[in-house]
Amino acid sequence: MSTHDDILVFAHVGDLHLIEPDAQNTSDYWAILAHLEELDGLDFVFLPGDNADNGRTDQYELVRIGLDGLSLPVHVITGDHDMESGSLDAFYGGLGVRQLPYAVTVSGTRCLFLDMCGPGSGGPDFRLGGYQIAWLEAELRGAEAHGRDCVLFMHSYPADLTDAGEATRVADLVHRGPVRLVEMGHTHYNELSNDGRTIYAACRSTGQIEEGPVGYAVAAVDRGVVSWRFRELGQPWPFVLITAPADGRLAQSEDHRVAGETEIRAVVLGHDRIAACEYRIDDGPWSPMRSDENDRRYHAYVDWPAGGHRLAVRAHDAGGACDEDIVEPAGASFALATSKGIGSDADALGPWPDRGVLGTQLGPNRNGRHW
Known part of the structure; x- marks a missing residue:
């Protein structure tokens, strides 16, 4: 969206599993894209695979209809359902998207899009293959040399790669490299994991939901700080996302610890003019934040108080509607995350209702149905 500021902001619409035009998930998908089209402030929309439930041409046409009404850039990757026919011919032919893997630099962040499914034999035979792993390694090395943060977009956790050697190697590349965020589908539920270096985020399915209402996630990488929040379809605007300082759970x-002079930053999405954006720490007074030309963020500087625990940012639009986001930054005594198993959900944070994370793991690879 912006070539001037240094924050990446995108929307993640979970696995679609589209089947037929009059199905509920098709209308939900089209409604989500219509909501996103109202916004100014996103860099792109991401679809994480399992776009067509059976990988059929007529199902990809339903995906295409939604995308044709969207002026935002869209990045679409593959899932196991996209390989149900035994190839990705219908995926590429029906959507006209770029051949995976590929990379783009957006607002200073290197975004890497992978194909976990094409190199496999179909179904959840997740593989990257030698070419993609070498490509990924070269991309991460180049990004590190240029001082760029990376976001990796793939259908599932590296640990789900079928070949144990691939799983270990990719998890290690991500953990040692400049990858701030790995954005995924597949789980069907919202989940956030932090291995101490990289955040893994999975978004609730649009088409096969077993927990909570349909919606989409908004994610940001702001000078190395990751923020993520799920928005239910039909929730009124505006929508606030605190992008700095980091919540301690995502530090x-x-x-990423807070002490002394601290800059508070937030993005506010909506279709009406924002009349005011304010912050407060714990139960202190509300104080104004301001926005600058060519920067999507509202910001303010504060001398962070010793013992300060909770930061809230709220925004009011011209129509009188209001939204609020809350984080709990990491203070001096906060224990930063350490990994129980890199590249997997071993580091899942558990329930976080303010982020739309219920902690149920109701999906086909854990506690849910086998669709």
């Missing part, structure tokens, strides 16, 4: 380094 990835000592630099």
